[in-house]
Amino acid sequence: MSEKKSRKIIIVGGGIGGLAAALGMAETGRKSLVxxxxPEFSEVGAGIQLAPNGTAVLERLGVMDEISKLAVFPKRLVLMDAITGKELTALNLEETFKNQYGHPYIVMHRADLHKVLYEACLEKGNITLLTNSEVEKVEDLxxxxxxxLVNGDIYESDAVIGADGIHSNTRKLVSDDQPVCSQYVAYRGTIPMEEVTETAGTNPDDVLMWIGPNLHLVQYPVRRGELYNQVVVFKSFKYKPGADDWKANxxxxxxxxxxxxxxxxxFVKHSVSFISRQFRWAMWDRDPIQNWTKGRVTLLGDAAHPMLQYMAQGGIQALEDVAxxxxxxxxxxxxxxxxxxxYQKERIPRASKVQTYARNWGEIIHAEDPIxxxxxxxxxxxxxEYDFTYVDWLYSKRYESLVSL
Structure with missing residues (x-):
């Protein structure tokens, strides 16, 4: 067994939440080990939506200028009827929205966001990034x-932040709960914009969400508008309760x-024909828990509050955690x-509410009962489209206190 190695703060997990946490610790002047x-720091998936409560944190972390070079600033969020093809409602994201919430709504490729955070960590002299480091056990002493680590290496530190996702080993220190399968599966992918002019429709700068009974399709541009991101989601009626198959084979x-x-x-059927069919993701979350912490160990992001993607808040809530x-x-x-x-006194009620709302929103957009x-x-x-009633609790400037000292 390797000899013990010391670090000020250890962050378990090098995804978006983990790298953002390292930048947060650097802000406090602390050294951290991620x-x-x-085998490498990378991000799986395609697009990510970042609402004002997320871009505010990215501004605080000092990476918003670089992110703006890669992001798209959509004009509207639009809900469309996937059966009739009609627009149901929209939220305007331009000047009135920005003035209301102080920060923009952006969409971008997850890999681009991760790369910006990774390069920002590399520039810091007090962040060490270590790959091939699978954690077996975390203990509060x-x-x-x-x-x-699985390879026998041992690290001791002043504190540990578990940002190791829905499968979190760190979470086992505070809870023995299990993930919950939604029975939904997602197919994700991007297509060069010039190949999908017809798919993108007449408003390629909008974020479109086509909703229907037990299904939806999300579309928006990423990477400066060079790529078109599509996510196809539907409920599987072939899922057997109790199955624990993350790849949904x-x-x-x-x-x-x-x-x-x-x-x-x-239009929707034509759009779905473009989606890559090689990879799919089963959609799981967990029930909210009332404690994320044991002594000098705490949780962050999906390790603390994994949620369904229907409100596009998973990554954003991790950023709020960091702030x-x-x-x-x-x-x-x-x-x-x-x-x-x-930290958890503030964050657990907030994140738990978002987790619950995500589940409820899924029921609303996937409704099958005609009434x-x-x-x-x-x-x-x-x-x-300028009515912010339903999003104000989520994007409110009340959370400015989370993103400034």
């Missing part, structure tokens, strides 16, 4: 924390996707136990 299980197949989208409008955790360490210094408890669909669409038809 342990990534993969009262006066310090301990991380044991036996359910949610391309053949089932064609069956689910057979009754959609021609508030950083502020608490500024406030309480090396009293990590207090800092972590105060539910009629009532939903009637409510949508009565709001204007």
């Amino acid at each position: 342990l990534e299980r993969a 009262t006066d310090r924390a301990k991380v044991t 036996d359910w949610g197949t391309p053949e089932e996707m064609d069956e689910r989208f057979a009754n959609t409008c021609p 508030h955790l950083t502020s608490m360490i500024h406030k309480y210094g090396d009293d990590y136990t207090t800092a972590f408890l105060e 539910s669909i009629m009532l939903r669409n009637d409510i949508f038809s009565k709001r204007g």
Whole structure:
């Protein structure tokens, strides 16, 4: 077994949340070690939406200028009926929206966001990034924390932040709960914009969400508008309760996707024909828990509050975690136990609410009962695109306190 190695802060996981956490710790003047299980720091997936409560944190971390070079600033979020092809409602994201919330709404490739955060970490002299470092066990030792890797290496530190995703080994320290399968599966991919002019429609700068019974399609441009991102989501009726198959090999197949989208409008069916069928993601979350912390160990991002993607808040909530955790360490210094408890005191109610709303929103957009669909669409038809009633709680400037000292 390797001899013990010491670090000020250890961050388990080198995804978006983990790298952002390292930048947050650097802001406080602390050294950190980021342990990534993969052979390289990279990001899986295609597009990501970043609302004002996320871009505010990226501004605080000092990376927004670089991100702006790669992002797209959409004009509207639009809900479309996947069956009739009609627009149901929209949210205008231009000047009024920006003035209301202080920061923009952007869309970009996940790999681009991850790369910006990674390069920002490399520029810091107090962040060490280590690959091929799969964590087997995390322990709170009262006066310090301990991380044991699968290869036998041991690291001790002042504190540990678990940002190791929905499969988090760090989470096992505070909860023995299991992930919850939604029965939905997603296919994701990007296409060169010049190849999909017809697919992108007449408003390629909009974020489009086509909704229908047990399915939806999301479309928007990424990478300065050079690529068009598409996410096809549907409920699989071939899923067997209790199955623990993250790759969804036996359910949610391309053949089932064609069956689910057979009754959609021609535009949606045409768009779905472009999607890559090689890879698919089963969609899981977890129930909210009431504690993320044990002594000098705490959780962040999907390790703490994995949520369904329907509100596009998963990565953003990780960024909110980073901002508030950083502020608490500024406030309480090396009293990590207090800092972590105060961090979760603010964050658990907020993140749990978003987790729950994501599930509820999924039920609303995927409604199959005709009466539910009629009532939903009637409510949508009565709001204007400058009506921020339904998003104000999420994007509110109240969360400016999380992104500034």
